[in-house]
Amino acid sequence: MRIVKWLFIGAITVISLFPFYVMIMMSTYYSENIFKGLPLIPSDFLLENLRTVFKTDFLRVYANSLTVSIGSVVLGVLTSTLIGYAVAKFQFKLRNTLNYFIIITMMVPAQVGLIGYIIEMRHMGFGNTLMPVILTWSAWSFGAFFMVQFIRDTVPGEILECARIDGASEPRIFFNIALPLIKPGIATLSTLVFLWSWNNYLLPLVTINNAKSFTLPVFISTLGIVHRTDYGARMAALAMATLPVLIVFLIGSRTFIKGITAGAVKG
Amino acid sequence: MRTETVSKAEVRPRAVAVIWSGVKIWPYLFALPFILSYFTFHFYPLVYSFWLSLHDWNGIGAKTFVGLRNYVTLLTKDPLFIKSLYNTFVIMIMSVPLMILLGMVLAYLIFHLAKGRVFFQTVNFLPYITTPVAIGFIFSFMFDWQTGIVNAVLIKLGLMTEGYYWLQDPLMAQVIIALMIIWRNLGYFMAIYLAGMTAIPQDIYEAAKVDGSTGLHTFTRITLPMLKNITVFLIVTSIIGGLQLFDEPKLLYGGWSASTSGGPDNAALTVIWKFINDSFITGTRFGYGSALAYTLFVIIVLFSILSYRISAGKGEKS
Numbered sequence: 001m002r003i004v005k006w007l008f009i010g011a012i013t014v015i016s017l018f019p020f021y022v023m024i025m026m027s028t029y030y031s032e033n034i035f036k037g038l039p040l041i042p043s044d045f046l047l048e049n050l051r052t053v054f055k056t057d058f059l060r061v062y063a064n065s066l067t068v069s070i071g072s073v074v075l076g077v078l079t080s081t082l083i084g085y086a087v088a089k090f091q092f093k094l095r096n097t098l099n100y101f102i103i104i105t106m107m108v109p110a111q112v113g114l115i116g117y118i119i120e121m122r123h124m125g126f127g128n129t130l131m132p133v134i135l136t137w138s139a140w141s142f143g144a145f146f147m148v149q150f151i152r153d154t155v156p157g158e159i160l161e162c163a164r165i166d167g168a169s170e171p172r173i174f175f176n177i178a179l180p181l182i183k184p185g186i187a188t189l190s191t192l193v194f195l196w197s198w199n200n201y202l203l204p205l206v207t208i209n210n211a212k213s214f215t216l217p218v219f220i221s222t223l224g225i226v227h228r229t230d231y232g233a234r235m236a237a238l239a240m241a242t243l244p245v246l247i248v249f250l251i252g253s254r255t256f257i258k259g260i261t262a263g264a265v266k267g
Numbered sequence: 268m269r270t271e272t273v274s275k276a277e278v279r280p281r282a283v284a285v286i287w288s289g290v291k292i293w294p295y296l297f298a299l300p301f302i303l304s305y306f307t308f309h310f311y312p313l314v315y316s317f318w319l320s321l322h323d324w325n326g327i328g329a330k331t332f333v334g335l336r337n338y339v340t341l342l343t344k345d346p347l348f349i350k351s352l353y354n355t356f357v358i359m360i361m362s363v364p365l366m367i368l369l370g371m372v373l374a375y376l377i378f379h380l381a382k383g384r385v386f387f388q389t390v391n392f393l394p395y396i397t398t399p400v401a402i403g404f405i406f407s408f409m410f411d412w413q414t415g416i417v418n419a420v421l422i423k424l425g426l427m428t429e430g431y432y433w434l435q436d437p438l439m440a441q442v443i444i445a446l447m448i449i450w451r452n453l454g455y456f457m458a459i460y461l462a463g464m465t466a467i468p469q470d471i472y473e474a475a476k477v478d479g480s481t482g483l484h485t486f487t488r489i490t491l492p493m494l495k496n497i498t499v500f501l502i503v504t505s506i507i508g509g510l511q512l513f514d515e516p517k518l519l520y521g522g523w524s525a526s527t528s529g530g531p532d533n534a535a536l537t538v539i540w541k542f543i544n545d546s547f548i549t550g551t552r553f554g555y556g557s558a559l560a561y562t563l564f565v566i567i568v569l570f571s572i573l574s575y576r577i578s579a580g581k582g583e584k585s
Contacts, residue, residue, distance in 0.1 A: 012373055016391045017393070019450075023401060078372060094295075115557050115560065117312035117316075119326075140303035167400035202539075241401065245398065261461075
């Protein structure tokens with residue numbers, strides 16, 4: 001029984017890691033040599049492959065992806081935290097309405113309004129820029145939902161009340177008292193937005209037609225056409241595209257998994 | 268509640284007045300950026316898309332009002348739409364039950380590990396955070412008929428004499444896409460189940476042990492029912508997400524212009540892929556595309572209600 005158990009866990013773990021391993025190994029090979037056998041032992045072509053990658057627009061694309069991810073994190077987390085704070089910690093007329101509003105908007109798939117969104121972006125002059133890919137995070141319902149729950153659980157109402165009686169202004173109460181308490185939630189949400197906007201493929205694919213504003217997923221998927229035969233370089237590019245996400249994940253893997261599972265276990 | 272405010276008001280009337288004048292405006296101000304953004308970047312496009320779905324428009328010329336004709340054409344005269352819907356369901360049926368089963372078993376085994384729980388959880392979660400582009404390339408490389416690892420291994424083991432053209436077989440195309448989805452999401456399912464198992468109070472197990480329940484019996488009688496809500500959540504969300512499947516099939520069959528066909532015999536064409544094709548790649552039929560998106564929306568709503576009813580209703584009898 002014990003052997004079966006370890007075989008199962010072991011097999012799944014190996015399967016989970018195998019494609020990563022192949023990707024990294026392949027990026028050390030001269031493209032034509034990859035196919036001579038199974039690329040399981042590192043070869044010596046990594047630097048050449050990296051050179052090939054950096055000859056393309058890779059650096060600018062990388063900067064684009066970073067801009068998008070960081071911009072999305074700032075915008076998405078800011079608006080979600082603000083509305084989360086309002087709904088969780090204030091008594092006002094539209095409070096329940098807003099709560100339902102957040103939950104309902106969470107259920108509408110993003111693709112339904114996609115065409116309208118793209119045309120709106122064109123009219124606003126954001127046609128071939130990074131803006132459409134960032135702005136879509138400005139009203140991120142999951143983030144708002146998460147923040148309502150998180151702030152409700154972590155910020156005691158009495159502290160805010162005390163500060164109010166002491167005459168502190170509302171923005172000061174938010175920034176000096178509430179915000180430090182919400183930090184862990186902000187960290188979780190930031191990891192999530194970073195990851196999802198970094199990996200986003202569909203939206204940049206249809207909103208950005210100009211190679212200047214390509215993000216990594218779109219760039220690498222078109223790289224395949226230009227360098228049809230250079231698998232080694234392509235894998236090196238992929239490995240580098242996976243790296244930041246891996247780092248972000250390994251730094252915050254605990255809070256991250258907690259955040260991603262929070263909605264499921266509670267609801 | 269009321270007596271408290273009254274007593275406070277008696278002590279510091281001015282402070283309370285300040286609170287109330289502040290309370291009225293500030294929550295709205297805090298909520299405003301989100302609300303404004305939602306209406307500008309999400310709600311307006313939704314309405315605009317619906318309006319477009321009642322028109323015939325190629326994105327440049329004049330819009331002609333056609334009423335519901337786009338919807339009628341889609342449902343009655345576009346076999347490719349029905350086919351893409353069918354493909355999407357087939358891929359979901361291949362992947363969702365396996366993810367639930369494997370995810371639960373894996374979580375159960377890892378949960379009862381004495382050591383290395385965090386390690387296995389982290390490692391098995393890695394595929395979920397990988398760029399879909401990487402997954403697409405790695406899988407299309409592994410299953411390549413000439414150079415792929417899968418053929419190489421099968422030939423070396425003597426199970427085959429020559430490579431099989433996996434990616435050109437309609438059924439295998441769907442199986443491979445299902446495998447990609449399982450590979451990517453298994454860690455997520457495992458993490459959710461793990462979180463659920465952690466939330467089950469341990470004294471229930473203690474009590475079961477005292478009553479003589481062991482192993483499988485404890486699992487089916489206690490763990491499984493306690494995880495019901497999570498299973499319902501996973502089924503409903505994976506149906507909602509599965510109906511929007513796009514990244515995996517699209518990336519398995521190449522990038523922007525390499526292949527617009529949808530795999531062998533369109534077996535890999537999902538609804539969203541067809542939507543993207545019709546609206547942006549092979550044509551710019553914005554009106555028709557919007558109608559397609561709205562139809563999918565209705566299907567998603569129907570199936571999420573249906574799957575919720577079915578998966579949540581089962582337990583109510585027992």
